[in-house]
Each structure stands twice: as C-alpha cells, then as structure tokens.
Amino acid sequence: MAASPAAADTVVDILSSLISIPSVNPMGQNVDGPLYFEGRVSDWLVHFLCSFGAEYERIEVSPGRDNVVARFNSPGSEFTILLDAHQDTVPVEGMTVAPFEPQIQNGRITGRGACDVKGGMAAMLFAFRRLCQEQPTGAANVVLSCTCDEESTTTGITDLVRYWTSERGRSTLLASRPDVAVIAEPTLLDVVVAHRGVTRFRIRSSGRACHSSDPTQGVNAIYRMARVVELLEEYAGLLSRTVPPHPMCGGATLSVGRIHGGTSVNIVPDECVIEIDRRVIPGENHEEVKDDIQEYLTERLDFEIEFEPPWIESPALTDTDNQQLAKAILSCVAHVDGDHAAIGVPYGTHASRTCAGGVPSIVFGPGSIDQAHTKDEFLEIDQLEKAAEVYFQFCAAAHVLQ
Numbered sequence: 001m002a003a004s005p006a007a008a009d010t011v012v013d014i015l016s017s018l019i020s021i022p023s024v025n026p027m028g029q030n031v032d033g034p035l036y037f038e039g040r041v042s043d044w045l046v047h048f049l050c051s052f053g054a055e056y057e058r059i060e061v062s063p064g065r066d067n068v069v070a071r072f073n074s075p076g077s078e079f080t081i082l083l084d085a086h087q088d089t090v091p092v093e094g095m096t097v098a099p100f101e102p103q104i105q106n107g108r109i110t111g112r113g114a115c116d117v118k119g120g121m122a123a124m125l126f127a128f129r130r131l132c133q134e135q136p137t138g139a140a141n142v143v144l145s146c147t148c149d150e151e152s153t154t155t156g157i158t159d160l161v162r163y164w165t166s167e168r169g170r171s172t173l174l175a176s177r178p179d180v181a182v183i184a185e186p187t188l189l190d191v192v193v194a195h196r197g198v199t200r201f202r203i204r205s206s207g208r209a210c211h212s213s214d215p216t217q218g219v220n221a222i223y224r225m226a227r228v229v230e231l232l233e234e235y236a237g238l239l240s241r242t243v244p245p246h247p248m249c250g251g252a253t254l255s256v257g258r259i260h261g262g263t264s265v266n267i268v269p270d271e272c273v274i275e276i277d278r279r280v281i282p283g284e285n286h287e288e289v290k291d292d293i294q295e296y297l298t299e300r301l302d303f304e305i306e307f308e309p310p311w312i313e314s315p316a317l318t319d320t321d322n323q324q325l326a327k328a329i330l331s332c333v334a335h336v337d338g339d340h341a342a343i344g345v346p347y348g349t350h351a352s353r354t355c356a357g358g359v360p361s362i363v364f365g366p367g368s369i370d371q372a373h374t375k376d377e378f379l380e381i382d383q384l385e386k387a388a389e390v391y392f393q394f395c396a397a398a399h400v401l402q
Contacts, residue, residue, distance in 0.1 A: 005048035011388045012109065012381060015122035017044060019102040019111035025088040025151040038087040038148045042066045045087075045125075045146050052129050057173050061159045065148040069160075071173040072131045072395075074139040081140045081395055082174075082359065083128065084157070084350055085121035085184035086150030089113040096375045107381050114379040116372035120184025120365035121146060123384055127391035140398030143174050150350060153312055157350040161357040180325045180401065181354040182394070186367035186379075187345075189337055189386060191326045193362055194248040194344035197280040197316035197352050199289050202273055203228060203297075204306040205261075209270040218268035222261045224303055225272035229256055232276070235296050246281040248319065248344025253279045254293075279346070282318040317352040319344070322360040328401050329364055332393045336386050345369070364390070 008014045021044055022035040034040075042058060045068045049056040056070040068087075089112045092099040099112035113119075128144045147156030163171040164178070185192070205225040210218030236254040245251035254276065261272030278293070280286045294307050319326075319342075326342045333340045347369065351361040366383035 005044060006051040008048065011122050011126040011384055012104070014048075014125050015109060015114065015119055015379070015384060016102040016104075018118040018122055019109070019113055020100050022100050023088050023113070024091050025149060027091065027152050035092070037064050038066070039064050041087045042068050042146070042148075048125065052132055054128070054132055055173060057171055059159070059171060061148055061155050065155070067148060067156050067160055068146040069171055069173050070128065070144045072128060072139075072142040072144075074135075074141050077139065077141050077398075079140045079398055079401065080143060080176075080178040081398055082143045082145060082178040082181040082354065083124045083184070083391065083395075084145045084147060084160070084181060084354070085117055085124050086147050086156065086350065087121070088149060088151050089116070089118070090151050090373045094375050095377070097377070104381070108378040109381055109384070110376065110378040112377055114371075114377050115186050115367040116369075116377070117150075117184050117186065117365065119367050119379040119384050120186070120387065123366060123388035124184055124391055126388040127395065130392050131395055136396040139396045142395050143178060145174070147350065154314060154350070154353065157353045161353055165357055177357070178359055180322075181351065181359045181361040182329070182391070183349050183351040183354065183361060183363045184365040185349050185363050186369050186372055187343075187363055187365055188368050189333055189364070189366065189383060189390070190340045190343045191329050191333070191362050191364050192317070192345050192349070192351070193322050193326045193342045194246065194282055194319040195317045195348055195352065195363070196246075196249050196252075196346050197286050197314045198312065198348050199278045199280060199286050199310050199314075200276060200312045201290055201310040202275050202308040204308065205272045205303075206306070207268065207270045207272075210268045212266045212268055215268050218270070221269045221272040224305070225259065225261060225274060227301065228297060228305060229259070229274065231297055231300055232256055232293075235293065243281065243284065246283065246344065249281060249316075250344075250346050252281050252284060280316050282316040284316065286313050286315045314348050315352045315356050317349070317355055317361065317363075322355075322362050324401060325360050326362050328398075329362060329390070329394055332390045332397070335393065336389050
C-alpha cells in the first residue's frame, strides 16, 4: 500500500511508495489491469506535488499514459535545468522478491523499479521538494519531468521534447528549451556523457502456403528468412570493420532478437517475421542504418522481402557538448561521495532525445545497471540518499554553469 504523499517524509518513504504502485509497461502486449501502465503512479505524483504547493501539469501522451511536469522558479534566475525520470517499469514475471511490496534489509530496498528507475525518480522528487521549500539563493529554475513509456517505445520523452520544439504551447511549464538536462538512470553515481542509440524494425518474408505433405507446391517463407538471418549475421560481423568504435561506448552492433513464422506444422508457411536491434554509436546517423541494411540484403537475395518502418529510432548521446555539465555534476558528487568518473555506456536513455532537442544532457543516478530488470531488483539506500543530495546541490548551485 502506497503511503500518503504528504506522509512521505524521507527519500526512502518516497521510493517505497513508488515501488508499491505497479506501473508495468505492457511492452506492446494487448493487456490491461491494475499492474499495467503509469496512471496510478501519475495520480500519486500529482498528490505529492500538491502536498507542498508545486506548480504542475499532467499532459496526456496517449490514453491512460501521461507525462507529469512540475516547475520550480528561482527568483532572478535565467538558467533552467530539466530533471527527468520515467514512471514505467519492465514486467515482473520470474521475480524472486515481492515486486510491489518494498522490503528494507541490509541497507537495501527491493522491488520492481527500485533501481530502474523509481530510485532515481524518488531522489529527484526529494530534491525538488527541498528546492521548493528551502528556496536556496542562487538556485536554477528546475523543471521536473516524470515521463511515460520509456521501456518500450519512448513516447513520453518524444512528446516532452516537442513542448519546446515543434509543439510550443502544449506545456506552459516547459514552453522554452531548458539549458541542460539530467536524466535519471542507475549509474553508480558516475556521470554518463556518451551512450549508444538504437534503431528497431521488422523484416518480413513472404511465401506460398500449401499442405506439408508436398512442400514442392508451396514456397517456404521460413526457409527464405533463414537466408536473410544468415546474411544479417554476416553483416553484423562486418560492422566492427566498417564502423570505427567509439572510445567511450564501444562499437556498433546488430542483433536479430525475435522470429515468428507459420501457423501450423503441417502447413508450409507463407510468412515469417524477424525483429532487428541495431545499436548506433555517436557519430552515426541513426536514420540511415536501416537503409544500409536493406541495401546489403537486397543486393544478395533473389527474392523480395519487406522492411517495415522502424518503431523506434533513438539517436546516440554525444559527449561533444556536455563536458561543462558533467564537470559540474561530478564536483557535486565529489563533495557527497568522493571522486567519480565521466563514462560511456552501451545502452540508451532519454538523454539522447533531449540532446537531439538541443539540450546538453547527461545521465546520473543511484544504483547499478546490473540490477535493472533483474529477478531480485534492489537499490542500496546509501546510493539513493547520496543521489538525492547531489541533485539538490547541483540545482542549488547551478550558477557555476551560467
């Protein structure tokens, strides 16, 4: 049972409440029920923000899925920081700890989202409330965004960036471009300045169905797709030679993650579909990678295949414009937890979207990515409390960036 937002005194209280409210991303499945979507977390967030008089907006992204945006205005400041954390989690099947009953033991708190990324959200909420209540002199303006649908198709952050780019006026609290952005993800209190992006799409092969007693009367779409997969494995092996790796986040990769074909074992299949995950590195154009794969395959096949439009195209995060921001965050971390590093990582985050929207961006938060999406997900409470302090100190002393 989630605690009353007004009674969530500590950052651990806040996180416990967030964990106890299911917000599972259905990941494209046609499901419904109390476990799924972010609406209940959005409700709690609104009540939390109202409990200390924060200015907020709840903006629908799709039916039942909203972005919650709040703003702290610092008198005299013309510098704005965006703090972003996503509301959704991955599914809970196979978990060995209670997913929605947070347990505190041995300095850890367990539950789905504890690490990814309700811990980071709780730390941001705690810091944001402190800013509103303490009104520190010299603080920046701060916009807190709690976005939806990060774990699947990133519709929440895509919508958010439009508020200051193509759809100005949809938000009154984020009507102009922020100066910098800090994205909550588990980084062990290091600062991520570069990471890979991703393009995901489907390839479809067609055949002609017939009775399996005489396969020669049909065309087997699975056999055709087997040839496609073989060529994709060959293409993936070439990437390390054709795309120089990035020094901080490694090389470009390709993976075939799913395959589906046929309706019955006694019918020659007339269709087969695969799903492609192509990781792009800083410097690559994520909009061109599908076309390059398509050209490679069509030159080598003697049958046609269909390339569906990507359902996600997320650019890489570049480290070309966020060095001053990273230095400022690391200075705050050093005061709280000693020296940490600016690093690159192979996975993607919302930071690439805010960066593409013209905002220097970094990723920072409590916990280890090794605990994200795991069967016994947990977060070290010490990391949670230190992250909350770093977020507050950074926002309270942001004049160093002006």
